[in-house]
Amino acid sequence: MDVEKIRGDFPILKRKINNKPLVFLDSASTSQKPQQVIDAIKNYYENHNANPHRSIYTLCDEATQIYEKSRGKVSKFINAKKDEEIVFVRNTNEAMNIVAYSYAMNNLKEGDEILLTIMEHHANIVPWQMLQKKGVKLKFIDINDDGTLKMDTINDMITKNTKIVSVVHKSNVLGTINHVKEIGKIAHDNGSLFVVDGAQSVPHMPVDVKDIDCDFLAFSGHKMLAPMNIGVLYGKKEILEKMEPFMRGSDMIKEVQLTESVWNDSPWKFEAGTPNVEGAIGLSEAIDYLKGVGLDNISGYEEKLTEYALEKLNGISGVKLVSPGNAKLRNGVISFNIGGVHSHDIAYILDEFGVAIRSGHMCAQPLLRRFGFQSVARASFYLYNAKEEIDTFVEGLEKVKKVFGK
Numbered sequence: 464m465d466v467e468k469i470r471g472d473f474p475i476l477k478r479k480i481n482n483k484p485l486v487f488l489d490s491a492s493t494s495q496k497p498q499q500v501i502d503a504i505k506n507y508y509e510n511h512n513a514n515p516h517r518s519i520y521t522l523c524d525e526a527t528q529i530y531e532k533s534r535g536k537v538s539k540f541i542n543a544k545k546d547e548e549i550v551f552v553r554n555t556n557e558a559m560n561i562v563a564y565s566y567a568m569n570n571l572k573e574g575d576e577i578l579l580t581i582m583e584h585h586a587n588i589v590p591w592q593m594l595q596k597k598g599v600k601l602k603f604i605d606i607n608d609d610g611t612l613k614m615d616t617i618n619d620m621i622t623k624n625t626k627i628v629s630v631v632h633k634s635n636v637l638g639t640i641n642h643v644k645e646i647g648k649i650a651h652d653n654g655s656l657f658v659v660d661g662a663q664s665v666p667h668m669p670v671d672v673k674d675i676d677c678d679f680l681a682f683s684g685h686k687m688l689a690p691m692n693i694g695v696l697y698g699k700k701e702i703l704e705k706m707e708p709f710m711r712g713s714d715m716i717k718e719v720q721l722t723e724s725v726w727n728d729s730p731w732k733f734e735a736g737t738p739n740v741e742g743a744i745g746l747s748e749a750i751d752y753l754k755g756v757g758l759d760n761i762s763g764y765e766e767k768l769t770e771y772a773l774e775k776l777n778g779i780s781g782v783k784l785v786s787p788g789n790a791k792l793r794n795g796v797i798s799f800n801i802g803g804v805h806s807h808d809i810a811y812i813l814d815e816f817g818v819a820i821r822s823g824h825m826c827a828q829p830l831l832r833r834f835g836f837q838s839v840a841r842a843s844f845y846l847y848n849a850k851e852e853i854d855t856f857v858e859g860l861e862k863v864k865k866v867f868g869k
């Protein structure tokens with residue numbers, strides 16, 4: 464992987480922050496965008512912009528083609544059986560809400576159970592909570608101290624009442640990659656639906672929905688070099704077809720009478736209103752970019768960066784990782800604290816060095832609580848990060864320690 468060449472594709476990396484070169488270590492939050500993605504969006508607005516599916520004039524047809532071709536690109540990227548299995552949404556949160564509202568609210572009843580894990584992002588906890596008012600029970604698989612899931616407890620936790628198992632593929636706090644194929648098999652053998660939160664995996668490693676055999680997969684474009692407000696809900700065609708739409712209005716119908724309507728086919732019945740064509744073209748271009756570099760190469764490179772960073776962090780007294788572990792276990796993500804120093808203070812001082820990291824509860828409060836934290840600092844890596852940037856990050860941490868007398 465030619466990291467220098469890759470870095471040259473990302474205009475924002477030329478920016479100075481506090482007179483220092485930007486060191487962007489917050490890609491788990493959102494990724495930066497290469498020139499190719501920016502140009503594709505610009506080209507769309509300069510040459511093809513119109514509201515898709517609405518008419519037959521040339522621009523409208525072009526906008527429709529661009530939008531639907533992007534769906535096909537996504538479908539191949541995750542190895543879906545059919546392009547119609549790809550629903551464009553705003554982000555992972557919205558995708559999860561569609562499954563919770565359209566599937567779970569209509570199909571689950573009192574006494575049913577949903578099996579989650581305590582390492583979930585709020586996007587895979589909060590939407591399910593509303594099911595409790597129907598008498599549905601939420602259960603949570605615990606984790607080991609090394610941040611891995613307690614796989615051996617799943618068989619005991621899953622019951623004949625478990626209708627949905629929904630699991631994060633890669634944790635945004637721990638970097639842990641869960642054995643989703645194995646979990647999916649347990650879920651299906653039990654007759655449960657299997658949902659995967661792929662927000663942190665799809666951007667960083669090959670993800671194949673046929674191989675995993677998940678019923679739903681949710682992910683966000685903005686974490687994989689594409690713009691914000693374009694995301695994906697993959698769903699098996701036969702399941703999407705049986706589901707009621709979540710948002711209702713225009714473009715998601717075949718026919719409207721004053722008091723009733725006939726829904727469009729899936730996936731369009733889930734895409735009410737004018738769609739995000741700029742987002743779809745940006746996502747399509749981002750996929751081309753990622754495939755050009757190779758998802759295997761990206762994940763291997765991130766593992767090396769993580770290994771290097773862990774080695775450095777282990778050498779700094781007072782730095783406490785949320786959970787110990789090697790680079791394979793926490794691929795691309797390192798969450799930590801420096802005894803008694805608030806994570807916002809760590810992020811603030813690192814910013815003086817041009818280093819951007821995330822601080823706070825990581826939208827995973829139950830997981831942080833499990834390890835006794837309220838807030839943590841997190842460095843996360845992507846294909847455009849250089850080894851030298853980790854040295855700057857470590858230099859910044861030494862300053863944090865000095866300022867706070869640690």
Ligand code: C6P
Binds near residue numbers: 493554555660662825
């Ligand atoms: N995690 C982070 O800094 P949205 O915001 O809908 O695009 O993605 C939500 C989401 C869902 N699942 C996982 C595993 C995630 O990591 C995220 C987003 C960001 O960790 C922002 S909170």
